Amino acid sequence: MTRVAVVGGGQLARMMAPAATAMGVTLRVLVESPEASAALAAHETVVGLPSDADAVRRLLAEPRPDVVTWEHEHIPDAVFELATQMGVPARPGRDALLFARDKIAMRGRLGELGLPMPAWRPVETEDDVEAFLAVHGGVGVLKTSRGGYDGKGVRMVRHPADADDWLAAAADGGPPLLIEQLVPYARELAIQVARRPSGEVRAWPLVESMQRDGVCSEVIAPAPRLTPAEQAEAESIGRTIAEALDVTGVLAVEMFEVDGRLVINELAMRPHNSGHWSIEGSVTSQFEQHLRAVLDWPLGDTAAIAPVTVMANVLGGSREVLESAWPEVTDPGAKVHLYGKGVRPGRKVGHVTVMGAHLDDVRKRAARVAATVRDGEQS
Numbered sequence: 044m045t046r047v048a049v050v051g052g053g054q055l056a057r058m059m060a061p062a063a064t065a066m067g068v069t070l071r072v073l074v075e076s077p078e079a080s081a082a083l084a085a086h087e088t089v090v091g092l093p094s095d096a097d098a099v100r101r102l103l104a105e106p107r108p109d110v111v112t113w114e115h116e117h118i119p120d121a122v123f124e125l126a127t128q129m130g131v132p133a134r135p136g137r138d139a140l141l142f143a144r145d146k147i148a149m150r151g152r153l154g155e156l157g158l159p160m161p162a163w164r165p166v167e168t169e170d171d172v173e174a175f176l177a178v179h180g181g182v183g184v185l186k187t188s189r190g191g192y193d194g195k196g197v198r199m200v201r202h203p204a205d206a207d208d209w210l211a212a213a214a215d216g217g218p219p220l221l222i223e224q225l226v227p228y229a230r231e232l233a234i235q236v237a238r239r240p241s242g243e244v245r246a247w248p249l250v251e252s253m254q255r256d257g258v259c260s261e262v263i264a265p266a267p268r269l270t271p272a273e274q275a276e277a278e279s280i281g282r283t284i285a286e287a288l289d290v291t292g293v294l295a296v297e298m299f300e301v302d303g304r305l306v307i308n309e310l311a312m313r314p315h316n317s318g319h320w321s322i323e324g325s326v327t328s329q330f331e332q333h334l335r336a337v338l339d340w341p342l343g344d345t346a347a348i349a350p351v352t353v354m355a356n357v358l359g360g361s362r363e364v365l366e367s368a369w370p371e372v373t374d375p376g377a378k379v380h381l382y383g384k385g386v387r388p389g390r391k392v393g394h395v396t397v398m399g400a401h402l403d404d405v406r407k408r409a410a411r412v413a414a415t416v417r418d419g420e421q422s
């Protein structure tokens with residue numbers, strides 16, 4: 044029996060489970076608690092944190108997994124060392140993962156590759172910030188190099204003093220900071236590619252993602268008005284990064300579109316929110332593809348099934364409403380995914396996917412069902 048070990052108990056590991064079941068693969072997940080999102084779906088669970096060596100040993104113990112992978116980038120070095128000791132390939136590997144965990148390392152490496160990015164520099168002092176603002180129109184985007192997600196760790200700055208508290212935290216041992224040019228983008232796009240160790244790479248259609256309060260609210264696949272040239276450029280960026288950084292598994296490259304050009308924002312080396320549409324919307328979902336890729340099995344077809352697929356996130360809401368929402372979902376074509384997570388305002392607790400022929404109609408339907416799932420029946 045093929046067995047894949049996964050570190051992390053969130054919805055990304057949870058959504059690997061149905062794919063694994065269909066493939067005849069046993070999924071063993073290291074979860075933070077027995078109630079974690081993935082614990083409710085995985086075939087085998089080990090409870091513990093990635094920093095707990097005993098728990099990681101149990102994750103990798105007999106019957107030995109064929110490979111260990113991750114649903115997030117915060118994997119301690121000791122996990123890689125244990126995997127090596129215990130003879131379990133770790134994919135994506137430590138060297139690749141660094142570039143998805145550390146924005147300064149990522150910007151530095153992508154710069155060496157000559158890939159399109161906003162102007163940026165690491166900053167340690169108010170003077171650094173002032174010097175950058177002076178040559179970039181008096182405004183910049185300050186970021187923590189590590190630990191940010193969903194817009195936490197990103198702040199617009201117009202004066203060096205706007206950066207004071209973060210500069211102090213960084214000087215005090217917190218994550219280092221970088222500043223970027225504020226990109227006047229027309230929209231945000233993402234390309235996902237999968238790469239297996241023996242080299243095969245496949246890309247999905249480029250998608251558009253919309254954010255609300257720094258959190259992804261909606262994804263449209265393929266991105267509206269997508270041209271073959273833009274798809275080809277995005278694929279080439281995804282492939283270049285996957286190959287140069289030796290990424291195995293699924294890679295998401297978040298990008299800005301500015302004056303018809305693509306500019307890279309950031310990387311994720313795992314299934315990603317921008318790829319949830321592929322569960323129903325593509326011949327091969329990102330979760331199935333990630334398992335195929337880390338197992339070094341032939342990759343599946345990434346073509347879109349419908350002219351338009353829209354994925355709407357369910358953010359926040361109340362657990363009671365979420366759990367009782369199903370009888371209110373009267374759109375027979377809407378696919379609802381609930382993550383079984385505790386609810387907090389703005390937290391991603393589920394998503395809805397609708398496929399069809401007409402963008403406006405599909406978007407409205409997805410948004411309506413997501414609102415019903417979150418807030419109860421809509422008047």
Ligand code: ADP
Nearest residue numbers: 161184191192193194195197223224225226309
């Ligand atoms: P996180 O790691 O928290 O997702 P991101 O780096 O993706 O942070 O930034 C979050 C959001 O902030 C982006 O989706 C985008 O809307 C905005 N943003 C980030 N960098 C820039 C930039 N250089 N110019 C303009 N907007 C940006």
